[in-house]
Amino acid sequence: xxxxxxxxxxxxxxxxxxxxxxxxxxxxxxxxxxxxxxxxxxxxxxxxxxxxxxxxxxxxxxxxxxxxxxxxxxxxxxxxxxxxxxxxxxxxxxxxxxxxxxxxxxxxxxxxxxxxxxxxxxxxxxxxxxxxxxxxxxxxxxxxxxxxxxxxxxxxxxxxxxxxxxxxxxxxxxxxxxxxxxxxxxxxxxxxxxxxxxxxxxxxxxxxxxxxxxxxxxxxxxxxxxxxxxxxxxxxxxx
Amino acid sequence: xxxxxxxxxxxxxxxxxxxxxxxxxxxxxxxxxxxxxxxxxxxxxxxxxxxxxxxxxxxxxxxxxxxxxxxxxxxxxxxxxxxxxxxxxxxxxxxxxxxxxxxxxxxxxxxxxxxxxxxxxxxxxxx
Numbered sequence: 001x002x003x004x005x006x007x008x009x010x011x012x013x014x015x016x017x018x019x020x021x022x023x024x025x026x027x028x029x030x031x032x033x034x035x036x037x038x039x040x041x042x043x044x045x046x047x048x049x050x051x052x053x054x055x056x057x058x059x060x061x062x063x064x065x066x067x068x069x070x071x072x073x074x075x076x077x078x079x080x081x082x083x084x085x086x087x088x089x090x091x092x093x094x095x096x097x098x099x100x101x102x103x104x105x106x107x108x109x110x111x112x113x114x115x116x117x118x119x120x121x122x123x124x125x126x127x128x129x130x131x132x133x134x135x136x137x138x139x140x141x142x143x144x145x146x147x148x149x150x151x152x153x154x155x156x157x158x159x160x161x162x163x164x165x166x167x168x169x170x171x172x173x174x175x176x177x178x179x180x181x182x183x184x185x186x187x188x189x190x191x192x193x194x195x196x197x198x199x200x201x202x203x204x205x206x207x208x209x210x211x212x213x214x215x216x217x218x219x220x221x222x223x224x225x226x227x228x229x230x231x232x233x234x235x236x237x238x239x
Numbered sequence: 240x241x242x243x244x245x246x247x248x249x250x251x252x253x254x255x256x257x258x259x260x261x262x263x264x265x266x267x268x269x270x271x272x273x274x275x276x277x278x279x280x281x282x283x284x285x286x287x288x289x290x291x292x293x294x295x296x297x298x299x300x301x302x303x304x305x306x307x308x309x310x311x312x313x314x315x316x317x318x319x320x321x322x323x324x325x326x327x328x329x330x331x332x333x334x335x336x337x338x339x340x341x342x343x344x345x346x347x348x349x350x351x352x353x354x355x356x357x358x359x360x361x362x363x364x365x366x
Contacts, residue, residue, distance in 0.1 A: 008295040009288050014247035016284070016302045020277045021251020026260060027274050030267045 065230045072106060072228060101150060104160035104229040108151050112224045113194040115140065115205070118182035120212040130212045132181045134167040140185050141165065143204045147197030149187035151226050155179045158229040175231050182214075191220035268317075269310040272324050275331045276309035277302060282338035289345030 076097075083089040100106040117137065120130030141152055141159055152159040157174045159165070164174075171178040187194055198205050198218045205215050262270050280302040287293040309327045316323025 005293065005295075009284075009293050010243050012295045012299050013244040013281070013284060016277070016281055016299070017244040017247035018251040018254075019302070020274070020281055021248040021253075022255045023251075023270065023274045023277060025252040025255025026262055027267070027270050029255065030262050030264075030270065033261070034264065034267070 068230055069107065069228060076106065104151065104158045105233065107226060107228045108188060109223055109225045110150075110188045111191050111220070111222050112149070112151075112186060112188040113144075113191055113198065113218045113220055114184060114186050114224065115198060115218040116182050116184045116216040117208065118214040120214060126212075131170075132172075132183060132213055134165050134172045136208055136211070136213065137172055137183050137185065138165040139204050140198070140208075143197055144185065144187040144189070144194060147189070147194050149189040149194060151188040153186045153226050155184055156227065158227060160229045162233075163229075175229065186221075186224050186226065188224055188226065191222075194218070195220055268324060269313050272309045272313045272327050273306045275328065275335075276305040279331045279334050279338065280305050282335060282342065286338045286341045286345065289342060289349065 079093060079096075083093045097106070101108045117132050117140065119132050137154060141154065144152055154165070154172075154174050157177050157179065159174065166173055168178060171180050172183070173179065195218045197203070200206075205218070208215050280298070283301070284293065284298045287298070309331070312327050313324035316326075
């Protein structure tokens, strides 16, 4: 069968038109779909939704931490009760409690010192040195542990063996939590020793003052309350 | 016979809207390039038919190869981190306008030719 040019033209145009129409409608639906998902535009509504989700997650996190703290408290109480009158058990109990305080897994209170580090005021000092850096906070924490501190918190976040004090942009993170200046470092231990260690002339606080930071005089406190470390504890590699 | 391609277009669009085919998001940029290439080829075919140089085989192969090559170009550009699809957009865009201009000119010529023929016929009738 021989088709004339006219028929051939019409037929091939028709075939191609079907394919073109199919592609156009698919493309149209695709664009519509992604506009609805906001994946291309990142619309305001989607951002709002995500922000709400984040804040609800944060609230849930806080609730869970409070629950954990109360469960740990009641666990300690039951342990103390179960020890009963046996001396050996009581001794073990005290040892466990001590270990927990040092590990940071239990709330603790006792005498200690408080020192506050803050960024330099607007005194025309070099910006970079006028900021309280992660290593500034870290050196104060190290000094306190060296002087025999048993428990340390930075802005209420407990520092334990696996805690890292590191820099994240304009903030400092401890246990994955972002903290900002002023940094209040609390330490439980012998107040006189801790205070003397900090106030050593030419010591750590003097060095920070030299850098331009506003460092408070360490205050001895008769009773400091500290929360427990609440993030998960993991020891996968160590045996 | 002129309405058949239009019917085809409508059928294609309806097919795409009614059936539940979706293109993966990663491929959606290739789809838009392919659409541009296809549109260019269709206009090129119309132009060729007006210029009486239409060839069915050339047209059909041109449609599919242009579409595939455009998508391939966009893909290669993606892999290389060069916005190569922009080259396809510009090239097809320019050709699209050229084809439309040629079609317009061709239609004018056709109309003028018919008018001239009618006048000639009328003149011969008068003689």
